Amino acid sequence: MLFYKKLSFYKSFTMQDMPKLFIIHYSLFTFANANEQNLTAQLRDIKPLLEIPDYSFYLYWGLIGFFALLGFGILFFVAKKFWENRKVNLAKMYLERLKQIDWEDSKHAAYEATKYARLLTTDERRKELFSQLEPMLEQYKYKKVVNEVDQQTLNQFHLFVRIADESI
Numbered sequence: 001m002l003f004y005k006k007l008s009f010y011k012s013f014t015m016q017d018m019p020k021l022f023i024i025h026y027s028l029f030t031f032a033n034a035n036e037q038n039l040t041a042q043l044r045d046i047k048p049l050l051e052i053p054d055y056s057f058y059l060y061w062g063l064i065g066f067f068a069l070l071g072f073g074i075l076f077f078v079a080k081k082f083w084e085n086r087k088v089n090l091a092k093m094y095l096e097r098l099k100q101i102d103w104e105d106s107k108h109a110a111y112e113a114t115k116y117a118r119l120l121t122t123d124e125r126r127k128e129l130f131s132q133l134e135p136m137l138e139q140y141k142y143k144k145v146v147n148e149v150d151q152q153t154l155n156q157f158h159l160f161v162r163i164a165d166e167s168i
Contacts, residue, residue, distance in 0.1 A: 110140035
């Protein structure tokens with residue numbers, strides 16, 4: 001029944017009434033459109049939100065990284081300085097070993113003197129003195145029984161030690 005009423009309502013309009021109906025609906029549409037345009041015209045002076053770049057996060061971590069690297073660098077150089085100061089001067093140690101040689105056991109003393117004297121020969125003067133001392137010490141090595149060290153060999157050895165002590 002409702003359907004019949006709607007159908008009869010539409011049939012009651014003639015073709016002449018149709019343009020009037022269309023004009024009414026069209027005018028309502030244009031009014032709504034004009035009203036919408038009016039609102040957008042009023043809002044044109046309000047600009048949309050701008051995105052402001054925020055680098056504080058990167059700046060924060062960059063500063064933390066910079067100070068961490070700076071701290072590690074300072075720590076490295078301080079540790080390196082302590083390590084260098086901690087090192088034993090090997091030349092001084094070899095010289096002390098040469099001075100402590102016991103000449104009572106001439107075979108062992110000749111081997112020890114040759115070993116540490118060879119380690120101390122770094123410049124030309126000490127190389128020349130060592131080349132003179134080494135053949136003198138050779139007669140006390142490589143034998144089962146050796147004699148006591150003679151005075152000439154001891155003098156040459158003490159000359160080498162004195163020259164090595166002056167240069168260190």
